[in-house]
Amino acid sequence: MSENAARKEEIKKLTTELDGLRSDNVVTNEKIEEMQREHDMISEMSAAEDARADATELRKVLGEKESRRDSLEKELETLKKLANIIWGEADESDDHIVPYPEIKTDIHQGTLGSSSKFDTIEGQSASESGTNSWPDLSLSSAAKIDQDFLGSFDDLDRIFSNDDPIFGYVSFENSDALWSSKDTSNSSVPLHLETPNQANALRNRSEPLGIEVEYNATGTTFNLGYSIDRITPAEKEQQDFGQNNQLKAQKKSHDKIDGKALQEFYGSWSPSSITSGQFQNQLETLLEFRFPFSPFNEVGTSESSDSHPKSVTFLAMEEDKYAKELEVAVRVVHVACALCGRVQERLLETSNDHVVSKDDDSPVTVADFSVQATISWFLSEIFGVQNVSIVAEEDIQTISKDESAGLLEDVVNTVNESLAFASKYGLQSPETTLGSSEILEAIARCNSTGGPSGRYWVLDPVDGTLGFVRGDQYAVALALIEDGKVVLGVLGCPNYPVKTEWLNYHYQHHQTTPQSSLTTPDTGGKGCVLYAKRGSGEAWLQSLIDGEKMLEWPNRARLIRVSSIDDPALATLCEPVERANSNHSFTAGLAHSVGLKKQPLRVHSMVKYAAIARGDAEIFMKFAKCSYKEKIWDHAAGVVIVEEAGGVVTDAGGRPLDFSKGMYLEGLDRGIIACSGVTLHEKFIGAVYASWDSSNL
Numbered sequence: 097m098s099e100n101a102a103r104k105e106e107i108k109k110l111t112t113e114l115d116g117l118r119s120d121n122v123v124t125n126e127k128i129e130e131m132q133r134e135h136d137m138i139s140e141m142s143a144a145e146d147a148r149a150d151a152t153e154l155r156k157v158l159g160e161k162e163s164r165r166d167s168l169e170k171e172l173e174t175l176k177k178l179a180n181i182i183w184g185e186a187d188e189s190d191d192h193i194v195p196y197p198e199i200k201t202d203i204h205q206g207t208l209g210s211s212s213k214f215d216t217i218e219g220q221s222a223s224e225s226g227t228n229s230w231p232d233l234s235l236s237s238a239a240k241i242d243q244d245f246l247g248s249f250d251d252l253d254r255i256f257s258n259d260d261p262i263f264g265y266v267s268f269e270n271s272d273a274l275w276s277s278k279d280t281s282n283s284s285v286p287l288h289l290e291t292p293n294q295a296n297a298l299r300n301r302s303e304p305l306g307i308e309v310e311y312n313a314t315g316t317t318f319n320l321g322y323s324i325d326r327i328t329p330a331e332k333e334q335q336d337f338g339q340n341n342q343l344k345a346q347k348k349s350h351d352k353i354d355g356k357a358l359q360e361f362y363g364s365w366s367p368s369s370i371t372s373g374q375f376q377n378q379l380e381t382l383l384e385f386r387f388p389f390s391p392f393n394e395v396g397t398s399e400s401s402d403s404h405p406k407s408v409t410f411l412a413m414e415e416d417k418y419a420k421e422l423e424v425a426v427r428v429v430h431v432a433c434a435l436c437g438r439v440q441e442r443l444l445e446t447s448n449d450h451v452v453s454k455d456d457d458s459p460v461t462v463a464d465f466s467v468q469a470t471i472s473w474f475l476s477e478i479f480g481v482q483n484v485s486i487v488a489e490e491d492i493q494t495i496s497k498d499e500s501a502g503l504l505e506d507v508v509n510t511v512n513e514s515l516a517f518a519s520k521y522g523l524q525s526p527e528t529t530l531g532s533s534e535i536l537e538a539i540a541r542c543n544s545t546g547g548p549s550g551r552y553w554v555l556d557p558v559d560g561t562l563g564f565v566r567g568d569q570y571a572v573a574l575a576l577i578e579d580g581k582v583v584l585g586v587l588g589c590p591n592y593p594v595k596t597e598w599l600n601y602h603y604q605h606h607q608t609t610p611q612s613s614l615t616t617p618d619t620g621g622k623g624c625v626l627y628a629k630r631g632s633g634e635a636w637l638q639s640l641i642d643g644e645k646m647l648e649w650p651n652r653a654r655l656i657r658v659s660s661i662d663d664p665a666l667a668t669l670c671e672p673v674e675r676a677n678s679n680h681s682f683t684a685g686l687a688h689s690v691g692l693k694k695q696p697l698r699v700h701s702m703v704k705y706a707a708i709a710r711g712d713a714e715i716f717m718k719f720a721k722c723s724y725k726e727k728i729w730d731h732a733a734g735v736v737i738v739e740e741a742g743g744v745v746t747d748a749g750g751r752p753l754d755f756s757k758g759m760y761l762e763g764l765d766r767g768i769i770a771c772s773g774v775t776l777h778e779k780f781i782g783a784v785y786a787s788w789d790s791s792n793l
């Protein structure tokens with residue numbers, strides 16, 4: 097083969113190989129492309145995987161945020177509801193703080209407002225007024241007043257309802273529709289009121305008085321003899337009870353003839369119109385006269401006197417009865433007042449304390465549960481658990497809920513903190529701190545339902561809880577009932593100082609007032625404890641103790657007496673702050689018809705009873721909705737204190753309040769009227785009847 101032929105052969109071979117390689121290359125490229133596609137797919141899948149993981153994470157976060165939003169919304173809702181409960185009548189919450197407005201508008205021009213002329217009284221601001229007068233309505237009688245009220249006030253069913261014990265056979269159409277009942281809820285979300293501003297933003301006498309006797313004796317025209325055909329069997333029973341008591345009262349008035357002379361002496365003496373020096377002198381004169389053997393060493397004398405041997409013997413016998421119970425009750429109420437003071441300060445300033453709404457929508461705080469636990473524990477320790485029966489406002493339902501764990505913890509700490517101070521009040525602390533089960537047990541033990549027989553304590557741990565959470569007036573009320581009659585009453589009023597002008601204490605005022613002026617010896621601290629024993633004819637006042645001082649018993653108590661003012665023009669009316677709790681319009685009508693000129697003093701809690709007993713006000717009235725049943729713990733302590741201080745307390749029909757029917761003041765006729773004396777009381781009861789007579793119903 098020639099050289100050329102060999103080359104050609106090699107070229108051909110190489111060409112063939114090259115074609116093969118080219119073809120392989122194509123295949124390889126295809127493979128590469130395919131692999132690339134596969135690779136891309138894998139990347140996408142993994143990205144998708146990542147995306148899916150991200151999405152899952154996002155969904156989780158979203159879920160958490162949604163549930164957080166839901167719980168915040170729920171909390172906000174509860175918060176709004178509670179704020180509404182606490183601060184609901186924002187337009188009213190301030191107007192009880194003096195001064196009250198004057199009505200400038202002429203009623204005859206019909207410019208007083210939409211629903212009622214007396215509502216307009218409530219609506220005006222202090223700055224719009226300038227005097228202390230009731231509106232100068234040219235209405236000559238209660239009858240006229242009430243006619244004007246008719247159809248205007250949605251609470252007339254209270255006055256004229258079918259189940260009204262006095263006006264039982266009268267029908268008032270659609271009366272049920274006149275009141276809307278409260279919504280109920282089961283919410284019990286713990287709320288932290290961070291600051292006061294934030295909170296703002298959220299926001300029987302057991303033995304009847306013998307009124308009939310006394311009224312007849314005064315020869316007045318007032319007549320409590322209701323027409324018989326209007327009287328229900330229950331009333332008949334009440335009447336019989338009243339008649340028996342008339343006899344008792346007559347007997348008592350003979351027995352206590354010397355006491356009556358003293359009463360008259362008291363009657364002409366007005367603590368509110370004299371200086372503190374005069375007060376002391378008169379007090380000492382009185383005590384010397386009354387208590388030659390007074391156990392109250394500081395103010396009594398040790399000399400004996402036989403000028404009134406009969407009443408002295410009587411009093412000496414009475415003196416011992418319930419002595420230990422009274423002493424213990426006063427001591428534990430002092431402890432409770434100190435406890436409440438601490439909690440209220442925290443609530444308003446550092447605000448770690450819970451306020452929760454109960455199932456009936458009313459607020460309850462650490463203080464309510466803590467006071468109930470503390471007092472229940474002391475009473476059981478001192479008198480023996482088997483001897484103590486207590487009717488009290490709180491149960492353990494709210495505090496036992498899972499969401500109330502924080503509240504319970506606060507209560508446990510608060511109770512133990514208070515018990516640690518027991519010796520300051522002459523009481524004994526427990527050997528070891530109490531655990532939550534002991535505290536729950538102490539609260540739960542207060543499960544008596546009262547009744548006509550036996551002995552039981554009646555406790556409102558924080559009366560006027562609204563006032564308490566608003567930083568305003570409230571009271572700790574403890575009474576002892578025996579066989580349906582209130583025999584002891586102790587009322588702690590931590591924000592009602594001994595100095596009368598502080599009755600209008602409220603948080604804002606407190607903040608702008610130097611602390612020192614609230615605690616100087618002159619003012620005697622910022623609060624007081626009042627107490628009285630049935631039949632003693634006396635009511636006493638002690639200042640709350642400051643700082644390191646120890647409670648002295650029975651020293652440092654002052655005798656208090658109701659005001660002697662019986663001229664309506666000079667009299668002061670106290671009533672609840674909330675319209676929901678008492679019909680302001682109706683009481684305004686009564687007050688006007690009786691001739692009151694001063695503005696009403698709207699005060700939370702049983703401090704109103706305290707104000708009457710101390711002589712700082714002359715009348716307290718409460719007319720609740722007819723659907724509302726008054727509880728015994730809201731009145732027992734106050735009633736006995738007012739009565740023993742010389743006042744009169746009855747329902748609006750002039751009957752004594754009946755504490756023997758269980759937890760409620762069953763058979764209460766329309767409302768409650770407490771007065772410093774018979775004259776004013778008679779006028780108000782008369783005005784209620786005149787309103788009825790004029791109603792044409």
Ligand SMILES: Nc1ncnc2c1ncn2[C@@H]1O[C@H](COP(=O)(O)OS(=O)(=O)O)[C@@H](OP(=O)(O)O)[C@H]1O
Pocket residue numbers: 458489556558559560561562563671672673674675676677678699700701702720721724727730
């Ligand atoms: N609807 C209604 N009508 C009448 N009374 C009611 C009503 N609801 C509650 N209560 C009871 O009133 C107690 C508070 O009374 P106050 O005189 O302090 O009321 S107010 O806050 O000044 O308006 C209050 O006492 P506390 O629960 O101890 O605060 C209740 O027992």
Ligand SMILES: [Mg+2]
Pocket residue numbers: 556558559560729730
């Ligand atoms: Mg109460």
